[in-house]
Amino acid sequence: MTTVERPDYKIIGTSPIRPDGAEKVTGAARYAADFKPAGLLYGAILRSPHAHARVIKIDTSEAAKMPGVMAVATHTDLPAAADKVEAIGESAVNLKELSSNILAHDKVLYHGHAVAAVAARSHFEAEAAARAIKVEYELLPPVLDVRDAMREDAPLLDENRHTKVMGGQTSDKPSNIASHNRFEDGDVEKALAESDHVVDREYRTRMVHQGYIEPHSSTAMWNSDDTIQIYTSTQGAFGVRSLTSQVLAVPLSSIRVTPLEIGGGFGGKTVIYLDPVAAVLSRKTGKPVKISMNRTDVFEATGPTSGSYIHIKLGIKDGKIHAVDATMAYEAGAFPGSPVGAGAMTMLSPYDVPNFRLNAYDVVVNKPKVAAYRAPGAPAAAFAIEQAIDEACKALKLDVLNFRDSNSSREGVKMVNGVAHPRIGAEETVQAALASDHWKSPIEGPNRGRGVASGFWFNAGMQSSVIAGVNPDGTVNLIEGSTDIGGTRASLAMQLAETLQIPFEDVRPVVADTDSIPHNDVTGGSRVTFATGLATYEAGMNIRKQMAERAAKLWNCSEDDVDYIDGELHCKKDSTKTLTFKEMAAQQARTGGPITGSASLVARGAGGAFATHIVDVEVDPETGKVEILRYTAVQDVGTAIHRAYVEGQIQGGVVQGIGWALNEEYFYDEEGHLRNSSFLDYRMPTTLDVPYIETIVVEVPNPGHPYGVRGVGEVPIVPPLAAIANAIEDATGHRFTELPISPRRVVEELNQLS
Amino acid sequence: MRRTHVSTRLNGDNVDFLCEPRQSLLEVLRDNLGLTGSKEGCNNGNCGACSVILNGRVVNSCCVLAVETEGAEVTTIEGIAEGDRLHPLQQVFLEEAALQCGICTPGFIVASKALLDKEPHPDEARVRHWLANNLCRCTGYDKIVRAVLKASDQMEAKV
Structure with missing residues (x-):
């Protein structure tokens, strides 16, 4: 569903294989725990067994003498941190509190709070030594x-x-x-x-x-x-x-x-x-x-x-x-x-x-x-x-969907913080849900019900930098500093390829270290494809401009007389004069040296994301199990860059939401001990717990981005909790107002009714 | 601690290694042998990120002692591709965008290969049942299940 006429994109909206894909399906990709430099020592951390206690004394003397132990550290090894707040993307931290969280100072404030650390020649030795540290606590x-x-x-x-x-x-x-x-x-x-x-x-x-x-x-x-x-x-x-x-x-x-x-x-x-x-x-x-x-x-x-x-x-x-x-x-x-x-x-x-x-x-x-x-x-x-x-x-x-349609927010309506929405896709999203096959299909049978819910997320802009270097053979290296958590090397390389009008495969993206690229804010706030994408677009336009300048010199004409069409430079006044991107790239050394486009910016104009979800459930009143029969997620994504990864973000967010609604919770006993700190007891959804997740991608382009990108990653987790609770109410006639709606809770609350 | 000598077949090669009796197969693969494709997500058999094929069965390598692999046949994610040719499962995982962060991907591919080796034509329910030992937090499983079914179709077409 597109709401305005879509430009004739060549690459945007397709689903190419990601540049980092082969390494990730062969086991070659290196994650943090895979890194092993020569001479490596292993650290272990002693954590508080108490939820709230004063730390009276930490005695590391025995631990320091244990086999293989090379060093012990406590909070006294950290300098006193300033009592000030530092912004980190969507949240902010107080540095003194951060330091106290990294190694506890005078108090431990939760079960698991780090108290001391050991480095040893093996992880076995480090863990044994950490256990040998003696801490005297005054319980609170x-x-x-x-x-x-x-x-x-x-x-x-x-x-x-x-x-x-x-x-x-x-x-x-x-x-x-x-x-x-x-x-x-x-x-x-x-x-x-x-x-x-x-x-x-x-x-x-x-x-x-x-x-x-x-x-x-x-x-x-x-x-x-x-x-x-x-x-x-x-x-x-x-x-x-x-x-x-x-x-x-x-x-x-x-x-x-x-x-x-x-x-x-x-x-x-x-x-x-x-x-x-x-x-x-x-x-x-x-x-x-x-x-x-x-x-x-x-x-x-x-x-x-x-x-x-x-x-x-x-x-x-x-x-x-x-x-x-x-x-x-x-x-x-x-x-x-x-x-x-x-x-x-x-x-x-x-x-x-x-x-x-x-x-x-x-x-x-x-x-x-x-x-x-x-x-x-x-x-x-x-x-x-x-x-x-x-x-x-x-x-x-x-009607729950018609109600949402007639109450929908739109451009110009103010949010509670007083900021008016720019062009948004709230109404379009609800209307797409109304028009969906899922909504039009009946839900029948005992103990079955349907629920809907909507959701909103701001999406972030913030700071991004990229450097794009044109190689003499016409391929391009895209150096970026946004860590790639789920396909952004692909979504950025696609935007550069679209901007330069060259094949996607000719762009090679790399995520650089902090010495090799100027500042980038976190990969968060659904911001990378939008904000780092904006920087990538600007870097690409910068390359096009440099190429036009050089072609003008070669052709002895004005830069205004050079067109950049389909990845080729053309002289407006002499149609025999053309240079392909590759030909111009090959002439770099003779025309002024390496062609490098870069951009560093604060991305303004992030576009908010809206989603409306429809879910059908069946509740087993005897076991309390809730089965998800069908799930449809409708979302305005602005413009889908990599279509399959957009769908994947939506599906992943929905399933996290299903887990949150039905099973997941931190379970603390009265003393404040976390009692379910494993994947066995903290029950996340498996393949068996969910059906295919249907997605309906609505595209209301964000006017704040040249390709209309909105962030897509976060809003899919907003509606599921309520949509599922509404469906369970539809199935049982009982409204569950406390999460998770686990089998135990379903049985208990339904039994109380009868 | 005294180390034990173990002889095994790993990804088609005869491999000898020394390990402590308390070391898991996962730890030996990663730390002693440098095969870091098998991942540690939980170290207690709940996430499947460390899945390997041991004598034809999928196991969580974090729950197998390395000394137990004496004389055994072990296949890890590093042994799934044939030379520089990706296994159809690997290729289809890429084409279908069946991975996001990629940390669970080796485990899913190893487990799926073990399934298709035994049962070339599973249906959706069978694939979901088989892969219920492997946790993925990014994808919602949709594209993973579709990829395994597509790989099954492709492998059948080639036979």
Whole structure:
């Protein structure tokens, strides 16, 4: 489905084989844990067995004497970090808190919090020595639930933390509520009072993990000249460099970060855990040190996304959303920084809502510090509002999709942060869902139901740089700094090939280290194909301009008289004068030297993404199992660059959402121990749990990009939680307002009804 | 720790190695033999990223001790292609965009090859059942299942 006449693209919209593909299907691709320099030592980390305790004493003397042990490190080996906030893409970190998260200072704040580290000749020896470190703790009561943490009498994670409120003020009393923000417009009380129908509900979600299959791994070499080389798995090599530089108090230019292939991240690899520790151990030993997490470490001590509590009052008047009053509280984990703000700012974006008041609370609890996870904050918000809308539609006997169509946001409608939407594809997406085969097909049979939900994600722009060098044979090397997490070498090379009008296979992309390319922000925010794509386009146009200048000189004509058509230079005034891209490339040395196009920019004009999903389920009332019978995801992608990878992003996001809706949760006991830190007990979807995921790709080009690109990666995880809950309600007549809707919960709640 | 001498056939070659009795096959493949195509995702048999074929059966190499491979026939992802010619599964995974980050891909290809070696014409349900031991977090499995079915069709057409 295309909504404007599509330019006659040659490469955009096709699905070529990715340039890094062969290495990844043969096992040759090198991921972080595969890197093994000569003389390598292995690091291990001792982690807190307690959720909340004061660290009284760390005794490493026995461990240091164990066989094979070369060095031991604690927080005293890290310089005192500044108490200031650093932006890393979609989120921000306080450096002092980051340092305390990397190696605990005076307190441990969650089960799994890193306390000390060892480097030894083998990983067996390192792990044995880490176990031999003696730590004396003074246990403190843990606070695990977001609402408990907000109570005035709750145990405090930090006695010096006061609630920041809008306008820069802070609360008088210390609190676990790190911040309270409010978004408000219109008169909510009056609007609710005059509504035809009001839904008043509370919704809860649990912490869930991104679940990337590759555990974190980092190898660091601290050289005798105080330069540091880091080989790691990250979504942003420049972020690793910047954060490590601040944690270790060394200049940026002394650190070189080489991003190896990354085995999934979904936002979770935008922060650092291991890199400074490996660096410190390397400094102490004079040898390269590698630290790799195991799966338990990943669950216990890396950033999942928040558990949440959301209370919504939704008022409908004359078939329109008239008012929303919401209280939203998200768990930040051990340190502030939950995505509650993004949750609040995305929640109402698919709609035109005249009266709203959203109170958003960022709350610390004794669980790991959250990190970004695919459209951070938005899925839990959509779980709440999209169910409330469903409930209201059913009460008022309104069609759930037609309701979304008639309430849809569009260009010019303001989001809750006051920013008006540019050209967006919200209406087109809902209308494509209405026209879909899935929506038109009946759903029949006992215990079966259908649900729909919509979702929004901003998509990010931020900073990107690329360098494109033309080779004498007419091939082009594209040097970029955006780590390739799922096919962006392909989507960028395709944009360069389209811009230069040369074959895709003639562009060879490479992801460079931080010494070899200027700054690039993280691969996150669905930004790379958009923002680094924009830089790639500009680099390509720059090459075209240089080629035109040189052709003009060769032809003794004005540059304005040179056309660039289908990868060929033409003289407007003399049709016999033409040069192909390859011919011009071959003449570089004689016409002024290497032709290099580069661009460094802040990408403005990111286009928001909208999605509407339809799902059919069957609920087994005896076992509580929910079967996904059919799933259709409709999404405005702007322009699909690599069509198959666009579909793949949508399908992957949907299945993560299915896992979140039906099975996934961090399960803590009362003492704050994480009890399901394995893939056996943290149950992610397998091939058997899902059907084929149907995709309907809507293309409303983003006016902020020459090819109309919008980010596609994040919004697919926003609607599934609510769509599935709505389908289960349709099947059972019971509304599940707490995730996950696991077999146990289904059986328990249905039994309570009968 | 005293090391044990093991003789095995690995990807068609006779291979001898020394290992500690406590070392898993995965660890020996990666650390002792430099074959890092088999990946560690969980180290306890739940993710399938380390799948290898051991005497005709798919196993999680993290759950096999290396000393158990004495006299055995082992195939890893590095042994799937024939020289510089990709196996049809590898080619189809590329054509169908059946990988995103690629960390689980070796395990899926090894497991799928073991299936097609035994059962050349599986249907969708069979493929889903067979691959339920392998976790992928990027793709939602759609394009992986389609790729395996397409490879099966292609291999049948060639026979």
